Amino acid sequence: MNAREFHDLTAHTPYSVRSSGHTLDWDIKPFPFKVYTDVPAVELPRTFDPVDTDTLIAIAAARDGNAELDLARLAAALYLSAGVTRKKVYAQGVEVLFRAAASTGALYQTEVYVAAGGVRGLAPGLYHFCPGDFTLRRLRDVDVRGPLAHAALDDNLRGRAAVLILTAIYWRNTWKYQARGFRHLFWDAGTMLANVLAAGNAISLAPFLVTGFVDDEVNHVLGVDGRHETTLELVALGPRGTRAPDPGPLPAISHATLPLSSAEVDYPALRAMVDTSKLARPADLTAWRASRTIATRPRGAGPMVPLPSPRTRAGRALSDTIQRRGSTRQFSHDPITAAELATALWAATRPVPADVPFGSVHLFVIVNAVGDVAPGAYVYRAGEHALEIVRHGAFRDRAAYLTLEQPLGGDAAATIFFMAPLDAMRERLGERGYRLANLEAGLAGGRAYLAAYAQEFGASGLTFYDQAVVEFFAPASEGMDAIFVTALGRSVRQPRASLIDRLSRRGK
Ligand SMILES: Cc1cc2nc3c(=O)[nH]c(=O)nc-3n(C[C@H](O)[C@H](O)[C@H](O)COP(=O)(O)O)c2cc1C
Structure with a gap:
């Protein structure tokens, strides 16, 4: 089995989730x-x-x-x-x-x-x-x-x-x-x-x-x-x-x-x-x-929206941030500021001191409620520190659907979809490239978590409907696969059960 076959075999769709029959x-x-x-x-x-x-x-x-x-x-x-x-x-x-x-x-x-x-x-x-x-x-x-x-x-x-x-x-x-x-x-x-x-x-x-x-x-x-x-x-x-x-x-x-x-x-x-x-x-x-960063980039889509400079300090020490970190179980619809989002995106894309170059994973973002950034779908251009518009619009419902019908994805102020050019990575790096794509996305998501809690808002990792994410961000996502998702926003208290939890409990 190669990574392409494995990735497709383990992709989530509304059908696969409902028909898996797997119970805990x-x-x-x-x-x-x-x-x-x-x-x-x-x-x-x-x-x-x-x-x-x-x-x-x-x-x-x-x-x-x-x-x-x-x-x-x-x-x-x-x-x-x-x-x-x-x-x-x-x-x-x-x-x-x-x-x-x-x-x-x-x-x-x-x-x-x-x-x-x-x-x-x-x-x-x-x-x-x-x-x-x-x-x-x-x-x-x-x-x-x-x-x-x-x-x-x-x-x-x-x-x-x-x-x-x-x-x-x-x-x-x-x-x-x-x-x-x-x-x-x-x-x-x-x-x-x-x-x-x-x-x-x-x-x-x-x-x-x-x-x-x-x-x-x-x-x-x-x-x-x-x-x-x-x-x-x-x-x-x-x-x-x-x-x-x-x-x-x-x-x-x-x-x-x-x-x-x-x-x-x-x-x-x-x-x-x-x-x-x-x-x-x-x-x-x-x-x-001898690996190099894969040159495939999200396709140019639309005008650039410059972001405020990232904050250089959050005011919260690392020990304190990590002690307070915990995945947000329900987001309010309250906005975060453009500077807060800019800082989380910047933090997620810092260089990684490693034996091979990182930078093959790209950040696509659904903005629901972020300061003066219009709601819509964007690509984050790390080099320019700017958001490039894919489509304007109110996408809360769509974001919740894409994240396996979990309200968290839609209630968040912004939801980051990490995507990577898997086929190009396999061709250049072999099957181990698949490990790197998932690792880089997880590491970037982990940094986004830290940047969020340092700035006193919340975050949660999320899973997703693979193909639906790629289609939603088309044509900018051409040649890319969805790898991981992290939602950012302000939290409210009462948790709601996720679809996967509801379905697995049903079979008990
Ligand atoms: C890679 C990853 C994927 C996750 N996916 C989901 C998800 O789909 N739905 C969800 O409610 N939480 C998700 N989470 C949050 C985890 O459930 C959470 O990290 C775990 O329960 C530990 O809790 P803590 O983060 O509050 O310490 C994810 C977390 C990670 C790191």
């Missing part, structure tokens, strides 16, 4: 934490300095990585990226522990590992981060930065104080979303990486994202099997120090973990997409690293 089996809902049971826990410090850098500066400014990485700073970076920030108890006592970054359905399939080599207060080795009890568990007691550098053909990883490794456990997401969950792995890793990069910048750890590596080699280092859990990305953190010694061949590890649930459903299409988008040989990596 609560008896086998996967446990949201990976818990290693045969290795002792290292407690992370629970008191660390708040990260008081202004959120917008943290998103935008890549700083030198000159701050020492000690255990307290590592704990802060992990907490702000993947930590538990809120607890909510629902009817029948069901408790959900919400986390720093948004995640589809609050299912939290993204796991974080740490390869430590130059972290003061932490012995070199490979650790798994458990947000549930805020601990690290040591899985290997040798420094694995060398093997990671080998797997990624990137010698820089050998000398950086630590490397974070993000993986995903498929079943946590497919339990609800089935094979489409493959897309979610990258959307949710993207929202988490928005936080990792912002926290890394704010703590002066010069975060650097690595998307290309020989997948099976990294999976071997972590002791994950690729059938249930696989590596998604690496992030180098902290100053350069002594190069990690080569530990020689690493033996296989397979530590015991708590089962996720008593039974599990396999989604072969997802696994096929994981496999086909892997890099197998160093030659694949060299080709991947």
Whole structure:
């Protein structure tokens, strides 16, 4: 299966959503934490300095990585990226522990590992981060930065104080979303990486994202099997120090973990997409690293509407923004200002310090209520920092329909549709380009979330009817596919159930 076939197979339409027949089996809902049971826990410090850098500066400014990485700073970076920030108890006592970054359905399939080599207060080795009890568990007691550098053909990883490794456990997401969950792995890793990069910048750890590596080699280092859990990305953190010694061949590890649930459903299409988008040989990596941003742009549509300059400061520190972040469950129809929208669009499109160029994803926007910007459909031209008109009009109903008939999409002040030239990306970057498209959209959406909460309004990620989105934005969307959606606006309190939730409850 290639990415085009997978994308089309997992597209939502009004028919597919109503006829899927999928219902949620609560008896086998996967446990949201990976818990290693045969290795002792290292407690992370629970008191660390708040990260008081202004959120917008943290998103935008890549700083030198000159701050020492000690255990307290590592704990802060992990907490702000993947930590538990809120607890909510629902009817029948069901408790959900919400986390720093948004995640589809609050299912939290993204796991974080740490390869430590130059972290003061932490012995070199490979650790798994458990947000549930805020601990690290040591899985290997040798420094694995060398093997990671080998797997990624990137010698820089050998000398950086630590490397974070993000993986995903498929079943946590497919339990609800089935094979489409493959897309979610990258959307949710993207929202988490928005936080990792912002926290890394704010703590002066010069975060650097690595998307290309020989997948099976990294999976071997972590002791994950690729059938249930696989590596998604690496992030180098902290100053350069002594190069990690080569530990020689690493033996296989397979530590015991708590089962996720008593039974599990396999989604072969997802696994096929994981496999086909892997890099197998160093030659694949060299080709991947030679990637360039895809030149396909949204087709010119109409006159440009200049936007106000983005705000340089929001007045809210990163720690505070992340603690307060939570997806808006109902938007009021109150407007946001043009400067607030401009700042969110600008934040979403900041450069990403990474091994391959980002910038292939484009932002299309439905404006419902934004200061003096006329309601309508637009393309955001990041280079010009302007909105180009696709069509004027009042599109609240249409926006709600496009976002899988969810009121959130229409009630928002503005709804961003992230689109990418998938066919051109596949042709130039191969099947791994599909990972990049979904990751870039998730990361941009995560930055939009941060920019919204920093400016004291709300946001929510949303899913969508794939083809209907492309058709709505035609002709500007020619050659593009819909990848992800983020709605922005001011919130009211009472939540409404989404269509997908209503349909899955009906079958219970
Ligand atoms: C990629 C992504 C897609 C999402 N899609 C939807 C959606 O279609 N409908 C919805 O109501 N919420 C959606 N959300 C919001 C999640 O349900 C929310 O992030 C999750 O419940 C965790 O809550 P929190 O963001 O308040 O911490 C999405 C979030 C993300 C990151």
